Amino acid sequence: MPTSTPNSGAPVSPSQGRQLAPEVIDAVQQALSAEHAAVWTCSLATAFLQQDNLAAANDGATAHRARRDATERLLRDVGATPRPAEPAYLPPDGQKPVSDAASAIAMLAAAETDGAHAWHGVLERTDDGDLRRTALDALTNCAVRAARWRRTGGIAPFAVPLPGRS
Template sequence: MLHAVALGDTPPPTVPAPAPTDPPTGSAATGSGSPEPAATASGTPVATEAVAAFQTALGAEHAAIYGYGVVGARLPDDQQRADARTALAAHQARRDAWQRLLGAAGATPSAAAAGYQLPFAVTDAAGAARLAAHVETRLAGVYADLVAAVATPRRATATDALRECALRARRWGAAPTAFPGIPETAGTASPTTPGNASPTEAASPTA
């Protein structure tokens, strides 16, 4: 499994990578064709739609980790780079948590793509901060969807992830929103992020 280059290393090569195949959802089917919830090691079932939502969150974390590799390579060795290292570690921890959860539920965690297409060129520290804000803003949207898809007690974990992404987005300069993770109405897109990007466009798999 390939991940982002370490913070402070040279930017990753721009060699196109094949798009990843659709990951299995890890759900089983009954004789009637209705999906059954997957069960974790603790015995708590994970609904089929929740497994799919966790796969989406895992894929978004893979992209965020890659994005922070680019961010760190363009930041000076100061507090911003320290913040980027902290954010990278947080996203790696979330990735690992979702991998464990999906594995325990009987699903195969989706793998990271070998390369990702950034939403815009990052050539300096200002662009790096803008990319970090974009990554966190879009990931907050993914976690808002996860909050809606899962039941307690996992909803609390998803809510924590949403809150952390929203706070990091603000730290990197994203505009404040009344409801982090929920798309704004037409014509009110944040100036720090392109208006019609998908949740993981911050670092989309290259074709």
């Protein structure tokens, strides 16, 4: 298995012929899909959340939009067509549709959990130092927001041991 070394030189400029293996591009596309879903979920949730949780949902929306846009740019730079967003998203199997604050928080936690899984999928497939940094940052942020929403919603355990894997 190839080993990545820390990037010591100039940062890789995606526009200068950066290449990613097909399975890495596929993993990034899945991460993009998770970001689309998270943006949508944050927007939906704001309609149901109490005032004291609105700021957190808005922060999440802002962070996921920025990540979504950066991920689309990255895909275009390596010659791939970014996957578009779906018109709407459903809560995971076994969760009820969003109809109040509690179900909105549960869906926010689920969207962040999905994001952690998708970015972990990128992390374990790429040797590209910059992409690894991006994937680790996204995985960590999703895991932190998932824990925050689980705590807010009283969903135990508040933190899973291995985000993206468990």
